[in-house]
Amino acid sequence: MPEDQNARHAEKMRKIKAARDRMMETKTEEKGLILVHTGAGKGKSSSGFGMIMRCIAHGMPCAVVQFIKGNRETGERTLLRDRFADECRFFVSGEGFTWETQDRERDIAAAQNGWKIAQEQILDPEIRFVLLDEINIALRYDYLDIDEVVDFLLHQKPAMTHVCLTGRNAKPELIEAADLVTEMTLVKHPFRDGIKAQIGVEM
């Protein structure tokens, strides 16, 4: 990174940290957390969905926005839609879009639409926990503006609302803004060729 770019980056990170510190100062015993699950290992989304299960169990209204390509039906989606439609709102940002078309404009529109829904859910006083599943992918490709997302989380998120953002390659700005960051690391994954993704484990 050139020196001036380095300096700009450092200044930006310092500002995010200062905003986070100011937010923290207003908190006492409880606060809504900004959680990030990243890394190349398994469990980023599934632990997000595990938290959704906990919210449902505790009667905390919650919402999921999935920033995924295509329309592949997943187990979580099926279960939440079929069994927990009253307790958990479920949205797919790419729904109706075919991200596989390599049409960057459509991808951006899908991600932006997901982020619009995400903001509405986070601002909704009914909702206590919002899972932004795989949003890091949309951020990585700059389909969403990282500064806008971080600014919203630090300054507009209601104090008691938890937001969990998942996906590999979390941006440094997001890590700086977060309260809790977990990296899932793959220690061992020796599937030999020919072993498929397993239903229940990976889908």
Next chain:
Amino acid sequence: MPEDQNARHAEKMRKIKAARDRMMETKTEEKGLILVHTGAGKGKSSSGFGMIMRCIAHGMPCAVVQFIKGNRETGERTLLRDRFADECRFFVSGEGFTWETQDRERDIAAAQNGWKIAQEQILDPEIRFVLLDEINIALRYDYLDIDEVVDFLLHQKPAMTHVCLTGRNAKPELIEAADLVTEMTLVKHPFRDGIKAQIGVEM
């Protein structure tokens, strides 16, 4: 480690690897996996419970055995018992025991009882996925024998049954035996004193 102990350890690990390789040779496209979630970060148990959600969504009968101290009611437990009793069997190895008493004999009895239930569930041809939540803690304190557990997983687990074992400090023998190991690493956890564990996120 003294040299002869080192050599014994290496020989033991070699045998586990050989047994695993033999097991893998019999598999083609699908197989039941031995999954391990370890590390000091968040998400080990919640991603296990996320997988349970996927199993329920796919109509795969499943079971959970929790190797935990005490009787603290958790969100997952409440939800699985209240809403999914038909789809997921739920057991707590320490139930009825007070691990807090520091009575090592009782702790061992509780862990052994949990392992007995775990084996029954894994062997049950109805059951497709078994979550052994926090079993690594019982293994770490030698309340359960690691050789016995690994031997059972490699030689008696039905070929198509998935088993997920969670908890920090997974033993090397278990990592060697596993198909997929994920380490959850805490990148950032800057709660200041006075911020409590948050319902829905950590309970």
